[in-house]
Amino acid sequence: MDISFNDNSIHNTSTHNITIHNNNVSGDAMKPSLTPVVAGLALAAIAASSTASAQTVLRASHQFPGGQGDVRDEMVQMMADKVAKADVGLEIEVYPGQSLFKAREQWAALSRGRLDITALPLDYASGRHPEFSATLMPGLVRNHEHAQRLNDSEFMGMIKEVINEGGARVLADAWLAGGFASSQNCITSPESVDGQTFRAAGPAFEQMLEGAGASIASMPSSEIYTALQTGVLDAANTSSMSFVSYRIYEQVECLTEPGEHALWFMYEPILISEQSWEGLNEAQQQALTAAAEEAEAFFAAEAAGLDQQMVEVYEENGVEVVSMSEEDYDAWLEIAKETSYKNFAENVPNGQALIDAALAVE
Numbered sequence: 001m002d003i004s005f006n007d008n009s010i011h012n013t014s015t016h017n018i019t020i021h022n023n024n025v026s027g028d029a030m031k032p033s034l035t036p037v038v039a040g041l042a043l044a045a046i047a048a049s050s051t052a053s054a055q056t057v058l059r060a061s062h063q064f065p066g067g068q069g070d071v072r073d074e075m076v077q078m079m080a081d082k083v084a085k086a087d088v089g090l091e092i093e094v095y096p097g098q099s100l101f102k103a104r105e106q107w108a109a110l111s112r113g114r115l116d117i118t119a120l121p122l123d124y125a126s127g128r129h130p131e132f133s134a135t136l137m138p139g140l141v142r143n144h145e146h147a148q149r150l151n152d153s154e155f156m157g158m159i160k161e162v163i164n165e166g167g168a169r170v171l172a173d174a175w176l177a178g179g180f181a182s183s184q185n186c187i188t189s190p191e192s193v194d195g196q197t198f199r200a201a202g203p204a205f206e207q208m209l210e211g212a213g214a215s216i217a218s219m220p221s222s223e224i225y226t227a228l229q230t231g232v233l234d235a236a237n238t239s240s241m242s243f244v245s246y247r248i249y250e251q252v253e254c255l256t257e258p259g260e261h262a263l264w265f266m267y268e269p270i271l272i273s274e275q276s277w278e279g280l281n282e283a284q285q286q287a288l289t290a291a292a293e294e295a296e297a298f299f300a301a302e303a304a305g306l307d308q309q310m311v312e313v314y315e316e317n318g319v320e321v322v323s324m325s326e327e328d329y330d331a332w333l334e335i336a337k338e339t340s341y342k343n344f345a346e347n348v349p350n351g352q353a354l355i356d357a358a359l360a361v362e
Contacts, residue, residue: 056284057091058276060117063103063222066096070245071302072119075172075270075295079117082291088283092117103220111167113275119174121239121268122159123202124220130348131162136202137344138336139329140358141265144304147175155357158350159267169277171270171292174299177307178264179256181243182235183228186254186322190331196234199224201266204340205237208332211339224248237264240310249317258307259323263332270295 060080064070073096080092095101101109101118107125109115123136134140134155141147150156151173160170180187184196194213199221200206206216217233221242227233228251236248240258243249258264270292280288311321324332345352 055089055091056280057093058116058272059093059095059100060119061095061098061100061106061109061115062119063098063106063220064096064119064242065245066094068245071241071299071306072174072268075174075299076117076119078295078298079171079270079288079291082294083287086287086291088281088287090280090284090287098222103222107166107168110271110273113167113273115273116276117171117270117272119268119270121201121221121266122163123204123266125166126202129162129166130203130344131159131350131354133202133204133340133344133348134351134354134358135159135267136265137204137355137358138208138263138340139333140355141175141262143262144175144177146361147265147303148300150175150358150361153357153361155354155361158354158357163271164274167274168271169274171272171288172296172299174268174270174296174303176239176241176266176268176303177258177262178237178239178266179243179258179262179310180235180237180264181248181252181255181319183252184234186320187235187256188322188324189328190335193235197232199227199233199236199238201237201264204336204344205264207340207343208336211335212332221246225251228252239264239266239268240306243310244306244313249314249319252319254320254322255310255314256322256324257311261324261326261329263324263329 060076062072062076064072066073076092076094080094083090083092101115104124106115106118106120107128110118110120122132126132141150156173163170182196185192187193190212193209196214197217198209198214199217199219200209201221206218210216214235217227219227221238224233224236224238224242225246225248228236228248238248243255249255272288277285314321341355345355348354
């Protein structure tokens with residue numbers, strides 16, 4: 001008996017073409033009475049091979065440093081560990097640090113089913129879905145507790161509807177506070193950015209900063225360090241976690257922490273492609289959902305501490321740390337209302353409704 005296997009594997013599926021040939025054998029080499037036994041053993045081996053190869057593998061990509069304490073990477077790694085322990089034939093392979101897709105490429109890859117999972121600053125996809133800019137709107141989120149309340153609001157329901165229409169779904173919510181840092185001077189009042197070239201993360205902050213006299217250079221947070229080092233940038237906005245993970249303290253003179261008047265909050269959820277989700281069986285979907293819930297709870301417990309961690313790291317490295325006053329914050333909001341808020345309401349589908357829904361959350 002010859003058993004030959006032709007194993008053609010593609011993502012999430014395994015197909016086995018099996019051919020069994022019976023050869024004529026003389027003498028006692030193979031007695032007819034043993035043939036069912038041998039055939040049974042062969043088929044059992046084939047079945048075992050098929051079961052082993054039925055493991056579903058999901059690829060998770062993000063831009064953040066891997067294995068270095070970045071909480072966004074830790075969320076994804078936690079999900080991979082929890083899913084593996086659930087033993088439902090599901091594995092998550094994690095590709096940190098843009099090793100699979102570049103930061104700006106992840107949404108398109110996800111929505112088309114070329115990528116399974118990502119931890120994504122959602123505003124990066126606002127070029128395709130301008131509604132996403134509402135998740136990085138100056139002053140729309142006031143603090144970490146307010147961000148948690150937003151997660152269950154009509155506002156986030158509207159955002160998640162756009163995500164679903166784009167071919168993805170949210171596995172875990174995550175909001176990060178952020179601040180300002182400059183190689184020139186401390187950023188407090190709007191006048192303090194005049195003449196500086198700024199990285200701001202998304203259109204809403206770019207419009208506000210331009211309204212205060214700054215120039216804009218757009219790039220993902222992973223490129224801020226080099227841009228500051230080479231003089232392409234004078235200053236930047238990003239999350240507290242990214243300020244630490246990307247060692248931006250090595251290139252700046254002053255940091256403006258979120259403090260009591262956090263102007264900058266960004267939504268950075270873990271997303272899964274709808275195509276990938278539909279390819280999972282019910283047990284796998286349940287295991288992935290449970291793992292995501294644990295990762296979200298872990299992040300929520302860590303989020304506020306990230307701001308203080310950033311302050312400590314910057315002070316330890318000789319960077320001046322300041323906070324905005326209430327007067328500074330209010331002055332920025334006035335500029336934002338005349339620039340980013342106005343542009344969003346006028347040019348984005350349901351723009352005013354999104355702003356109103358967010359502002360309605362106390």
